Amino acid sequence: KRHKFWESQPVGQFKDIGDTSLPEGPIEAPTPLSEVKQEPYNLPNPYEWITCDMDSEEMCIEVYTLLTNNYVEDDENMFRFNYSKEFLQWALRPPGYFKSWHIGVRVKNSKKLVAFITGIPARIRVRDEIVNMAEINFLCVHKKLRSKRLAPVMIKEVTRRVHLEHIWQAAYTAGIVLPTPISTCQYWHRSLNPKKLIDVGFSRLGARMTMSRTIKLYKLPDTTATPGFRKMELHDVPAVTRTIRKYLSQFIVAPDFDDNDVEHWLLPKENVVDSYVVECPETHEITDFCSFYTLPSSILGNQSYSTLKAAYSYYNVSTKTPLLQLMNDALIVAKRKDYDVFNALDVMHNGSFLKELKFGPGDGKLHYYLYNYRIKQTLKASELGLVLL
Ligand SMILES: COc1cccc(CC(=N)NC(=O)c2cccnc2OC2CCNCC2)c1
Numbered sequence: 001k002r003h004k005f006w007e008s009q010p011v012g013q014f015k016d017i018g019d020t021s022l023p024e025g026p027i028e029a030p031t032p033l034s035e036v037k038q039e040p041y042n043l044p045n046p047y048e049w050i051t052c053d054m055d056s057e058e059m060c061i062e063v064y065t066l067l068t069n070n071y072v073e074d075d076e077n078m079f080r081f082n083y084s085k086e087f088l089q090w091a092l093r094p095p096g097y098f099k100s101w102h103i104g105v106r107v108k109n110s111k112k113l114v115a116f117i118t119g120i121p122a123r124i125r126v127r128d129e130i131v132n133m134a135e136i137n138f139l140c141v142h143k144k145l146r147s148k149r150l151a152p153v154m155i156k157e158v159t160r161r162v163h164l165e166h167i168w169q170a171a172y173t174a175g176i177v178l179p180t181p182i183s184t185c186q187y188w189h190r191s192l193n194p195k196k197l198i199d200v201g202f203s204r205l206g207a208r209m210t211m212s213r214t215i216k217l218y219k220l221p222d223t224t225a226t227p228g229f230r231k232m233e234l235h236d237v238p239a240v241t242r243t244i245r246k247y248l249s250q251f252i253v254a255p256d257f258d259d260n261d262v263e264h265w266l267l268p269k270e271n272v273v274d275s276y277v278v279e280c281p282e283t284h285e286i287t288d289f290c291s292f293y294t295l296p297s298s299i300l301g302n303q304s305y306s307t308l309k310a311a312y313s314y315y316n317v318s319t320k321t322p323l324l325q326l327m328n329d330a331l332i333v334a335k336r337k338d339y340d341v342f343n344a345l346d347v348m349h350n351g352s353f354l355k356e357l358k359f360g361p362g363d364g365k366l367h368y369y370l371y372n373y374r375i376k377q378t379l380k381a382s383e384l385g386l387v388l389l
Pocket residue numbers: 072073074075079080081173175187188295297308312343344345362364366388389
């Protein structure tokens with residue numbers, strides 16, 4: 001039976017879609033700490049839980065290797081996400097993180113890491129409610145252990161550990177439909193290195209298009225167009241926090257960033273996250289902001305290339321510079337840093353620039369979910385102000 005596990009969980013159920021009598025907000029009340037299961041869930045015998053210390057280089061390598069070989073692939077199994085070790089350490093150690101939410105499953109005898117799931121704390125606003133949530137990510141079961149029903153017990157275990165920290169809601173995304181998406185986004189790609197993308201089968205030569213015509217079509221200037229466009233620096237944090245908080249307030253679901261969050265999530269970090277501000281040359285105020293994170297993909301089965309260098313649109317704020325021009329400058333710096341492709345979801349106001357900046361639609365969708373929090377009606381992608389890694 002489909003979704004046997006999810007029908008037992010406090011999530012919006014398909015049967016409740018359209019039932020406007022159900023109130024928006026938590027589905028279940030918090031459990032008294034004494035009633036939260038104190039000991040870990042049982043695993044099938046050969047396996048044991050391990051808390052993954054992401055400060056340990058050795059453990060990082062094990063997590064990196066498991067994900068590199070077993071994490072999410074595209075629908076045609078031509079590419080697999082290849083998060084770097086530095087990226088994983090950044091993604092999993094934000095302000096206030098809990099080591100206990102970095103959960104591994106390993107073989108008792110060999111100590112081999114065979115599965116992983118993580119949570120990080122995040123303050124997320126839903127309309128006017130600020131909710132302490134866990135952002136759940138990196139659920140991965142080794143290819144050889146699929147269909148052993150490990151994922152449900154891993155989800156229950158991370159939920160139990162999140163409950164132990166008095167957090168009762170969560171946010172997560174998936175490429176598949178589960179009960180019940182709060183929103184469904186389309187992803188889009190902008191070619192930066194069309195020749196490589198065609199060689200590896202990520203893109204196809206357009207009808208009546210030659211390779212040289214295609215290269216010309218996606219060519220970008222060497223220099224950015226916006227006066228005052230520069231990399232974000234530490235001293236910009238307070239201004240960026242003010243600017244992004246104001247901008248995100250227009251969306252129904254969005255992170256409630258403070259200075260510490262902005263310093264962690266949005267300060268440039270080599271090969272992890274790039275961020276740029278527009279500082280008005282006259283007033284020196286920060287009027288605009290754009291950012292993208294670095295998530296390469298392994299190219300499965302290609303003789304000439306092993307890695308696709310991809311930039312993923314992160315948070316962008318436009319108050320003075322037209323978003324179209326700001327994002328074109330983001331494409332220019334990504335191309336200059338040798339990215340092959342720039343990806344974006346149609347969340348926030350991204351829909352306003354995708355076609356004009358020559359993004360093409362991807363062949364899949366990304367569904368957003370909340371755990372133990374009902375939303376009255378499904379949100380449009382443009383009502384979402386949340387980007388998960
Ligand atoms: C090109 O290499 C790929 C390797 C694995 C999967 C996919 C397709 C895919 N599933 N893409 C996305 O989910 C996606 C497309 C555009 C923007 N963000 C995305 O996902 C992010 C956010 C969710 N966690 C993964 C990274 C592509």
